[in-house]
Each structure stands twice: as C-alpha cells, then as structure tokens.
Amino acid sequence: MIRVASYNMRKAIGTDRRRRPERIIEVLNELDADVIALQEADRRFGARLSAIPVAMLEQHSDYKAVPFEARAGSIGWHGNAILVKRHVDISGHAMIGLPSLEPRGAVLADLKVHGEEMRVVGMHLDLSGLWRRRQALAVLAHLAERDGDPPAVLMGDLNEWSARGGCLKDFGCELRFAECGRSFHSRRPMAALDRIMVSSRLDILESGAHMSATARRASDHLPIWADIKPA
Numbered sequence: 253m254i255r256v257a258s259y260n261m262r263k264a265i266g267t268d269r270r271r272r273p274e275r276i277i278e279v280l281n282e283l284d285a286d287v288i289a290l291q292e293a294d295r296r297f298g299a300r301l302s303a304i305p306v307a308m309l310e311q312h313s314d315y316k317a318v319p320f321e322a323r324a325g326s327i328g329w330h331g332n333a334i335l336v337k338r339h340v341d342i343s344g345h346a347m348i349g350l351p352s353l354e355p356r357g358a359v360l361a362d363l364k365v366h367g368e369e370m371r372v373v374g375m376h377l378d379l380s381g382l383w384r385r386r387q388a389l390a391v392l393a394h395l396a397e398r399d400g401d402p403p404a405v406l407m408g409d410l411n412e413w414s415a416r417g418g419c420l421k422d423f424g425c426e427l428r429f430a431e432c433g434r435s436f437h438s439r440r441p442m443a444a445l446d447r448i449m450v451s452s453r454l455d456i457l458e459s460g461a462h463m464s465a466t467a468r469r470a471s472d473h474l475p476i477w478a479d480i481k482p483a
Contacts (some may be wrong), residue, residue, distance in 0.1 A: 253457060254365050257285035258407035258446050259475035260376070263292050264303040266469045267439055273304045276468040277312050283338075283475055284462055286315060286337050286365050288315070289374030291409045293333040294326050301325040302333075314338055318345050318361045330357040332408070333372045340365050348394045350387040352378055358391055362402065368482055370454075371395070375408035381418050388419035392426060403453040403482060409473065410447050422448055430459035432476035440469050448478045455483045 259280075264273040269333070280288060294300045302317075302325060309315055309327075315335040317327035317340075317428045327333045329347045336342065344362035358375035373391060388410075395404060406427060412418045427449035434441035441461065450456060459478035467474050 253371070253479050253481050254287070254368065255283075255285040255477060255479050256287045256372070256390040256407065256448060257283045257475055257477040258289045258291070258374070258448055260291040260409040260446060260471060260473035261293060262471040262473065263295055265471070267472060268469060271303070272470070273337070274312070275466055276304055277308060278389055278468055279462070279464070279467045279470050279475060280313055280315060280335070282466065283462055283477055285477055286340060287363065287372055287405070289337045289372065289407045290328065290333040290335060291374070292331045293328045294331050296320060302327040312397050318342055318359070320345060320347055320359060321346060329359050330360045330376070332357060332376055334359055334361045334374050336361070336363060348373070348391060350390050352387065355381075358388065358408070360394075362400070369402045369403045371400075371404040372402070373406045375406070375410070377408070377412070377419060379411055384419040385422055388422040389437065392422070395455060403446065404451040404478070405454065407448040409445055411445055412447075413443055413445070422479045427451060428456065429458045430478035432459045432478065433461045435461045435474040435476050436472065438472050438474045441474060446473060446476045447475060450480060453483050454480045456480055
C-alpha cells in the first residue's frame with residue numbers, strides 16, 4: 253500500500269492568521285503519507301522562500317522535497333511542491349508550464365515507492381473556470397507526450413466548485429477520483445476543492461480528508477489522502 257496526500261498549506265498561515273510552519277509539519281507527520289503534494293508552499297512576497305524552513309522540515313519530519321531548484325530557498329515552483337519520505341527514490345522531475353493570466357504551473361516527479369514506480373503531478377489551478385479547463389488539458393497533454401508510462405497520481409487544489417463539471421470532466425475522461433470529501437473551509441468544510449486522481453493501473457483502497465484539531469487550525473484547507481496500490 254502507498255499513501256498519497258495533497259495539502260494547500262496557505263503559506264503556513266492558519267485560521268488564526270498566524271504563520272506557524274511547525275503546525276504544518278505536525279499535520280504532515282499526522283498524515284504519514286509516502287508522497288505529499290503541497291500548494292502555496294512558498295511565501296508570496298520578497299524572495300518567495302519556502303514557508304516551511306528547510307532545516308525545520310529536515311529536523312522535525314521524515315520528509316524531503318523533490319529538488320525542482322526553480323528558485324533559491326524555495327522547495328517548489330509557483331507554490332507547488334512535492335514531498336516524499338526519505339525512503340522514496342526520485343528518478344526524475346519536471347516543471348509544467350500552464351496557460352494562465354497570472355503565473356501558474358504544475359510539478360511532476362517520477363518516483364519509486366516501496367518498490368513500485370509511479371508518476372506524481374501536483375497542481376494548483378486557476379480561479380477562472382475557463383483557465384482551469386485549459387490548464388487541465390495542458391497537464392494531460394504533458395503526460396501524454398512525456399517518455400514512459402508509469403501509473404500516475406494527479407492531485408492538488410483544483411479550485412473546482414462543481415461536483416462533476418468543469419475541469420473534473422476533462423480529468424475524468426482519463427482518470428478516476430478518490431472520494432476524499434470536502435476540504436474547504438477547514439473550520440467548516442463545504443466544498444471539495446482538493447482532489448486526488450489516479451490512472452487505470454492503480455486501485456484506490458481508502459481515502460478521506462484529515463480533520464485533526466491541528467489541521468483545522470493550520471490552514472484554511474484540510475489535507476486529503478488516499479491509500480492506493482497497483483491494480
């Protein structure tokens with residue numbers, strides 16, 4: 253079994269409007285996932301450093317960041333990052349440019365987890381439905397054109413309020429969704445903005461939203477998770 257998770261960590265700013273990266277690390281440790289896609293992982297202004305100090309992540313968790321090296325002091329690209337447990341092997345990675353009015357992108361990692369090869373994409377899509385659909389198609393096109401065809405997991409904050417339409421319809425042509433439930437707002441979840449999707453060669457065993465007391469305070473989104481295995 254492999255556990256994957258996705259978390260919009262809101263730059264480590266909690267529902268109390270305080271920036272507390274140690275709370276984010278506590279939530280990551282609670283999740284205990286093998287792979288975690290993060291959104292809003294970098295600070296918004298200035299040098300846009302990682303909202304979780306790298307030394308803090310190394311000292312207080314079993315996670316390492318996939319090294320996209322897009323900017324000094326950042327663990328991701330356009331706020332998207334992928335964390336993996338230290339036992340996970342990273343064989344490749346890429347940054348995927350997305351069509352948008354403001355800078356947006358997705359990140360990809362080729363991994364070996366518990367002996368199984370898999371491809372993971374993390375993303376944070378636009379607030380505009382038109383641009384979300386264009387971005388979904390861009391991600392799918394990149395996967396179709398990329399060398400190799402390992403089982404794939406796509407996850408992130410899709411910003412899609414529709415239950416079945418919009419970009420969900422585009423992704424749903426090729427992928428299956430984990431039933432993770434509502435993740436936003438963390439204090440009173442009303443919308444399933446965060447999603448985990450898998451390709452046909454993966455089975456979803458269990459899935460959900462992580463609702464610990466710390467998770468309800470650490471960000472305005474709850475993290476979501478899914479336990480998967482090769483089909």
